[in-house]
Amino acid sequence: MNNNKFDALKTSDSDDSDNENKDMKEEREPVTPGPGEHALQFAYTFWFTPRFPGRQASSLNFEQNIKYVGTVASVEQFWAYYSHMGRPGDLTGHSDLHLFKDGVKPMWEDPANKEGGKWIVRLRKGLASRAWENLILAMLGEQFMVGEEICGAVVSVRFQEDIISVWNKTASDQATTSRIRDTLKRVLNLPPNTIMEYKMHLDSLKDNSSFRNTDVFVR
Template identity: 60%
Template sequence: MFDCDSSQFFFNLILRPKDLDPITDLVLFKKGLKPIWEDSPQGGKWIIRLKKGIASRYWENLLLALIGDQFKVGEEICGAVISVRQTEDILSLWNKDATNKDVTYKIKETLKVVLDLPEKISMEYKAHNSSLADNSSFRNTTKH
């Protein structure tokens, strides 16, 4: 579970993706975890690519869902990242075990609900061992 006191403080002070320069990443991870593949090599992440200008609402909703423990997958969630890029923004939610298909599916379905994602937005999943192998966060993902 995310520490509500520090998470709430963080949420009140955070800059919104729309206010950030391109090539900026904002992260919220559980205490003791870092946003690096090596911290949970068996894990992976759900990736949602967003057109410019709409990421702030999705990012805020994701943070609130994490703080409110809406995913109901125990300690499986590691954290979230919003990557502000020149032509798009990329939202990702990291989990500990990419091999647990039931949990990764539940995370996907919960993401759809808490973010109220339109049907046209694609979600991709990438295991960290694939990221380590191809040295890329976003190449060679699996569309879902």
């Protein structure tokens, strides 16, 4: 498997600021598929961010809060983690569950993300667990067919809604973003009039908000 690009990103991360928490900084052994296991095209890492309502939002807090869960390189390893983790529908309070390519941090500032953006789908309560599973299975199975453009996926559990996002590397690449949108609609089985929103990470950095001031698409 060709993960060299991501290894390269890892090295360039090491000169980041000292503000990162242990989880973000820690050097980890590369994860490989076990004997007889079904290899994935890319290794992926689960991250979890519990949120504390009322606390000041900042990139620093985000880095301090984020928790490393584990990295998977095979289908079997994925299920071993997934089966022993809470489903988005069971998570309490405000929290984010991330599944990102190994070597890409789930942050706007990561070198793999800084030119990128994300598709956002807002779901009413009760739908997130199934939607999240369908989304990450499609991502792990390389169903998006956009080369190396996918960076990761996030499910954000909020008070009144749950939000699912897919991050890609190049926000300006329209062929890629529309293919991701169409695949997302297909795998989540979204009704035709579903509102989908896209937001560039550059804009998120400017307004320090993940889900406000998005570009809205209805089809």
